[in-house]
Amino acid sequence: MTITDFSVILPVTLLTAWASILLLAELFLPRAQRPFLALLAALGLALTLGISLAQSAQEFAPGFGGMVVRDGFSNFLNVLFLLTGLFGVALSYRYNQRAQIERGEYYPLLLFSVAGMMLMGQAADLIVVFLALELLSFPLYILSAFAYPRPQSEEAGLKYFLLGAFASGFVVYGIALTFGASGSTDLARIVASVAAGSANLPLLTAGAGLLLVGFGFKVAAVPFHMWTPDVYQGAPTSVTAFMAAGAKTAGFAALLRVFGAAFPALAADLSPLMAILAAVTMLFGNLIAVAQTDMKRMLAYSSIAQAGYLLMAFAPFEIEAARTMAVAGALFYLLAYTLASFGSWGVVIALEKDLDRHLSIGDFAGLARRSPWLAAAMTVFMLSLTGLPPTLGLVGKIYLFRAVIEGGMVWLAVIGALTSVVSAFYYLRIVVNMFMREGEPAVEREWWLEFAIGAAAVVTVVVSLWPFPLFEWAEWAVMKLF
Amino acid sequence: MDASQIIFFLSAALILVSALFVVTARNLVHAALWLIATLFGVAVLYVLLEAGFLAVVQVVVYIGAIAILFIFAVMLTRRDLLSQSSQTNANWPVALGVSALSLAAIAFIARGFGFSLDRPLAPVPTDSLERLGQALVSPQQFVLPFEVASVLLVAALVGAVYVAMNKK
Numbered sequence: 252m253t254i255t256d257f258s259v260i261l262p263v264t265l266l267t268a269w270a271s272i273l274l275l276a277e278l279f280l281p282r283a284q285r286p287f288l289a290l291l292a293a294l295g296l297a298l299t300l301g302i303s304l305a306q307s308a309q310e311f312a313p314g315f316g317g318m319v320v321r322d323g324f325s326n327f328l329n330v331l332f333l334l335t336g337l338f339g340v341a342l343s344y345r346y347n348q349r350a351q352i353e354r355g356e357y358y359p360l361l362l363f364s365v366a367g368m369m370l371m372g373q374a375a376d377l378i379v380v381f382l383a384l385e386l387l388s389f390p391l392y393i394l395s396a397f398a399y400p401r402p403q404s405e406e407a408g409l410k411y412f413l414l415g416a417f418a419s420g421f422v423v424y425g426i427a428l429t430f431g432a433s434g435s436t437d438l439a440r441i442v443a444s445v446a447a448g449s450a451n452l453p454l455l456t457a458g459a460g461l462l463l464v465g466f467g468f469k470v471a472a473v474p475f476h477m478w479t480p481d482v483y484q485g486a487p488t489s490v491t492a493f494m495a496a497g498a499k500t501a502g503f504a505a506l507l508r509v510f511g512a513a514f515p516a517l518a519a520d521l522s523p524l525m526a527i528l529a530a531v532t533m534l535f536g537n538l539i540a541v542a543q544t545d546m547k548r549m550l551a552y553s554s555i556a557q558a559g560y561l562l563m564a565f566a567p568f569e570i571e572a573a574r575t576m577a578v579a580g581a582l583f584y585l586l587a588y589t590l591a592s593f594g595s596w597g598v599v600i601a602l603e604k605d606l607d608r609h610l611s612i613g614d615f616a617g618l619a620r621r622s623p624w625l626a627a628a629m630t631v632f633m634l635s636l637t638g639l640p641p642t643l644g645l646v647g648k649i650y651l652f653r654a655v656i657e658g659g660m661v662w663l664a665v666i667g668a669l670t671s672v673v674s675a676f677y678y679l680r681i682v683v684n685m686f687m688r689e690g691e692p693a694v695e696r697e698w699w700l701e702f703a704i705g706a707a708a709v710v711t712v713v714v715s716l717w718p719f720p721l722f723e724w725a726e727w728a729v730m731k732l733f
Numbered sequence: 734m735d736a737s738q739i740i741f742f743l744s745a746a747l748i749l750v751s752a753l754f755v756v757t758a759r760n761l762v763h764a765a766l767w768l769i770a771t772l773f774g775v776a777v778l779y780v781l782l783e784a785g786f787l788a789v790v791q792v793v794v795y796i797g798a799i800a801i802l803f804i805f806a807v808m809l810t811r812r813d814l815l816s817q818s819s820q821t822n823a824n825w826p827v828a829l830g831v832s833a834l835s836l837a838a839i840a841f842i843a844r845g846f847g848f849s850l851d852r853p854l855a856p857v858p859t860d861s862l863e864r865l866g867q868a869l870v871s872p873q874q875f876v877l878p879f880e881v882a883s884v885l886l887v888a889a890l891v892g893a894v895y896v897a898m899n900k901k
Contacts, residue, residue, distance in 0.1 A: 316873035363888040393892030
């Protein structure tokens with residue numbers, strides 16, 4: 252065991268240790284001091300973020316005999332996951348007090364989940380991929396049910412757990428078949444065995460297909476999306492916000508790493524499949540979202556649709572030149588999606604005064620007069636999710652569409668553009684409600700929440716005006732991937 | 734047909750028949766007992782494949798711990814052990830069709846796998862158990878997954894305690 256091994260997993264180790272200590276910290280804090288736990292959790296995340304940023308200048312390094320790696324890809328994702336964690340804490344802080352779910356287990360579980368996501372970004376072996384997937388999912392199952400005995404929360408947790416366990420079964424089976432086909436679970440060795448011609452290709456294809464099902468569940472791609480609306484609606488909104496951004500990004504991290512690194516040999520078989528999956532997800536997610544009146548369900552279907560746009564990144568895998576740009580575009584879009592998703596869920600939390608009543612789209616009426624800044628921020632997020640200027644969502648979509656067109660799949664780009672028009676209907680309906688309808692929405696004033704929403708909105712707009720450094724970072728991140 | 738083939742067919746029959754009873758038994762405890770029979774059949778298959786350690790793990794972990802845990806859970810949480818409701822719903826013909834299709838698809842793909850009956854078993858090294866133990870704690874092999882699994886169990890345990898805890 253060397254220093255490099257430790258340095259590669261230093262951020263994950265620190266966060267895990269911090270979460271374990273945080274679990275004990277509750278014992279020593281009197282009940283009135285509970286809010287202090289949120290601050291401690293944020294401190295741990297910020298510290299880990301600092302280390303991750305400090306490590307970003309360092310060289311590519313494998314650790315623990317190739318089980319994990321540190322490269323640009325994992326670095327980019329580590330930063331993204333830690334930001335997700337920080338946003339998650341900021342959105343949870345006051346909401347948990349209102350919902351009376353302020354318990355000591357909440358933040359340690361959240362940190363464990365973030366640690367699992369980070370490990371997913373760093374995994375270079377299918378065994379670690381699976382363990383990371385479980386480590387990020389288990390806390391999410393529990394957090395979804397965190398507001399029990401509220402029946403919806405219980406239902407959300409149980410549903411997510413049962414379907415998640417089912418999907419994990421697919422992942423394990425896929426890993427087993429991949430191991431059987433190539434003789435290794437190490438991604439680099441799988442590639443080598445394919446290149447040497449010693450791998451059993453039909454078996455490998457079957458394994459890749461099963462892995463795709465399991466990961467498709469995590470990112471909520473159609474037809475593996477069934478759980479999404481119910482879980483997003485039933486879970487405490489602070490958890491939903493964290494899940495919508497974090498679990499989806501982690502699922503895509505797994506897809507990008509495994510399918511980007513290990514299965515280029517299968518690109519000819521897989522890329523049409525991925526393109527169809529992307530098209531179906533975009534069509535279905537957007538069309539169903541139009542019919543929703545419940546805010547949380549609408550955002551849930553919108554997040555399904557967003558997974559479709561991200562899946563487009565896998566369509567041009569056969570063409571070398573388009574591949575790098577597609578994956579870099581996906582990373583960029585994940586960042587834009589994380590910001591817009593957290594922002595819009597934050598606004599939902601701010602408006603959710605009565606936790607037993609579902610927030611409907613009509614509840615946004617008159618928000619512009621009642622709270623102009625909140626309405627302006629929500630407008631930014633809706634524009635970003637639609638892909639309109641001046642937001643990061645537009646820039647991300649342009650990169651993705653360009654990669655798809657260069658990959659020769661014009662039809663997919665056309666579907667993407669058409670469904671974006673459909674999505675404008677339901678996203679902009681909220682903007683119309685906020686600015687043109689009369690109403691008296693009840694708004695919770697919470698400092699951390701407003702700070703998080705404001706930061707997400709400002710970054711979404713400002714970075715979109717000069718996105719090139721960010722895109723260069725994303726391109727640098729995927730350089731070593733292939 | 735030699736002895737090992739006879740044992741194989743017997744244990745395969747045991748696995749299939751008892752697995753069928755697992756899903757059709759109306760009494761939940763009976764279903765759990767049939768599950769033990771299934772798991773035992775699988776352990777016999779491992780012995781036939783000369784994976785002795787795996788067979789022991791199968792008996793100790795699956796039969797000794799998991800199946801017994803099932804029986805405990807059923808007895809502690811259910812008031813009546815007999816399920817009165819119908820075991821199928823209106824969709825069972827569809828499910829049957831999907832299952833048959835999946836089987837056909839697996840059979841179709843499996844033809845390309847290159848399985849063969851004449852291929853001899855790979856020799857099992859005599860120190861395989863020692864190697865397994867060392868691999869689990871070797872930094873170059875599986876110590877990281879091993880540790881991550883522990884963290885995962887801690888998270889699951891915390892969650893289980895939280896969910897099971899009685900909230901006034």
